[in-house]
Amino acid sequence: MQATLTALVAKAQTDLAALKTRPEFEAAKARLVGPNGELTLLMKQMGAVPKEDRPALGKLINETKGRLQGLLDSALRSIAARELQAQLGPEVDPTLPSPDAGPGTYHPLTLVREEMCRILRKVGFIVADGPEVESEYYCFDALNTPADHPARDAQDTFYFPETARFGNVSKKTPEEKYLLRTHTSSVQIRTMLKGPPPIRIVSPGRTYRRDTTDATHSANFHQLECLCVDKNVTVRDLKALLDYIFASLLGRETKTRFRPHYFSYTEPSFEVDLSAKHLPKVRKEWIEIGGCGMVDPVVFAGVGYDPEVWSGYAFGMGLERLAMLLYGIDDIRHFYQNDLRFLKQFA
Numbered sequence: 586m587q588a589t590l591t592a593l594v595a596k597a598q599t600d601l602a603a604l605k606t607r608p609e610f611e612a613a614k615a616r617l618v619g620p621n622g623e624l625t626l627l628m629k630q631m632g633a634v635p636k637e638d639r640p641a642l643g644k645l646i647n648e649t650k651g652r653l654q655g656l657l658d659s660a661l662r663s664i665a666a667r668e669l670q671a672q673l674g675p676e677v678d679p680t681l682p683s684p685d686a687g688p689g690t691y692h693p694l695t696l697v698r699e700e701m702c703r704i705l706r707k708v709g710f711i712v713a714d715g716p717e718v719e720s721e722y723y724c725f726d727a728l729n730t731p732a733d734h735p736a737r738d739a740q741d742t743f744y745f746p747e748t749a750r751f752g753n754v755s756k757k758t759p760e761e762k763y764l765l766r767t768h769t770s771s772v773q774i775r776t777m778l779k780g781p782p783p784i785r786i787v788s789p790g791r792t793y794r795r796d797t798t799d800a801t802h803s804a805n806f807h808q809l810e811c812l813c814v815d816k817n818v819t820v821r822d823l824k825a826l827l828d829y830i831f832a833s834l835l836g837r838e839t840k841t842r843f844r845p846h847y848f849s850y851t852e853p854s855f856e857v858d859l860s861a862k863h864l865p866k867v868r869k870e871w872i873e874i875g876g877c878g879m880v881d882p883v884v885f886a887g888v889g890y891d892p893e894v895w896s897g898y899a900f901g902m903g904l905e906r907l908a909m910l911l912y913g914i915d916d917i918r919h920f921y922q923n924d925l926r927f928l929k930q931f932a
C-alpha cells in the first residue's frame with residue numbers, strides 16, 4: 586500500500602506540472618481526489634486491511650492527501666500566473682526610451698503663426714502676449730464696447746462664476762467679471778496701458794466663443810492681432826501692411842480688398858477680403874479673412890494717449906482660416922483631433 590501511495594504522489598507531481606489550463610486542472614483534480622478518484626479508491630480499500638495496520642495506514646493516507654493538496658495548489662497557482670501573463674503580454678521595461686518616438690513636428694497652426702510673426706518682425710513688429718482669461722474691461726469696455734452694446738451678443742462667450750479668482754489677471758474694477766477672451770484685441774489695451782507710443786505689436790493666441798462646432802466653427806480657435814500706433818499713420822499704411830503680409834504668406838498673386846464695416850474700436854473700420862485663386866481648393870474669388878481699421882480716438886483717450894497727436898491702425902484675423910487657405914484644409918475640426926495621419930502631412 587505504501588508503495589502505491591508513493592507512486593501516486595510521484596505520478597501526480599509530473600502530471601500536475603504539465604497542466605496548462607483550468608479545465609485540464611479540474612479533470613486532473615477529479616482523477617486524483619474526486620469521489621471516484623485514485624486516492625478515494627485506495628481509501629475504500631481500508632476495510633480489507635488488518636485492524637492493527639489501520640492507524641499507520643490512515644496516517645499515511647492523510648499525509649498523501651496533504652501532499653496531493655499541496656501539489657494541486659501549486660499547479661493552480663502556476664495556471665493563474667500563466668493566465669495573467671497572457672493578459673499582460675510580453676514583458677516591457679518602462680524605463681527604456683520609446684522605440685518609436687521619432688523627432689516631433691510642428692502643428693499646422695504653429696507653422697502659420699510662426700510664419701506670420703516672422704513676416705511681421707521683418708517690418709518692425711514685436712510679439713506681445715496677453716492672458717486668455719480676461720476681464721470685461723480689457724475684452725470689451727476699453728475697446729469701446731460697453732455692456733449694452735449689440736457687439737457683445739455677437740461675441741457671446743464663457744464667463745467665470747463671480748467667485749473665480751485669477752491672481753495674475755488684473756481687473757480694472759473689483760466688480761468686473763472674468764471671461765475667456767473672445768478676441769486678441771484685448772492685448773491692444775494691455776499693451777497701450779504699459780507705456781507710450783510708438784507701438785508695433787503682433788499678438789497671436791487662443792480665443793473663445795460660445796459657438797457650436799461645425800466644419801468652420803469652433804468654440805476655441807486662434808487669432809492674430811496687430812496694432813501700430815505712431816504719428817501720421819493712415820489707412821494707406823494699413824492696406825500696404827496687409828498687402829505685404831498676404832503676399833509674403835500666400836504668394837505674390839494674392840490680392841486684398843477692404844469692405845466698409847463696423848467695429849466699435851476702429852473708425853473707419855473694414856473687413857478684409859483675400860483673393861488667392863492660385864491656392865489649392867480655393868474656388869471663391871473673395872474670402873473674408875479678418876477685420877481692421879484706424880484706432881478710434883475714444884480708445885486712445887481711454888488708455889491716456891492724446892488722439893490729436895497719435896494715430897494708429899489695428900487688425901485681427903483667424904489663424905485657422907489662414908492655415909485652411911494655405912494648406913487646402915476643408916474642416917476646422919482637423920486641427921484639434923490630433924489624428925497623426927493629418928498632422929504628419931505637415932512634417
Ligand code: DAH
Binds near residue numbers: 770810898900901
Ligand atoms: N476683434 C475682431 C474680431 O474678433 C477683429 C478685429 C476687427 C480686430 C477690427 C481689430 C480690428 O484689431 O481693428 O472679430
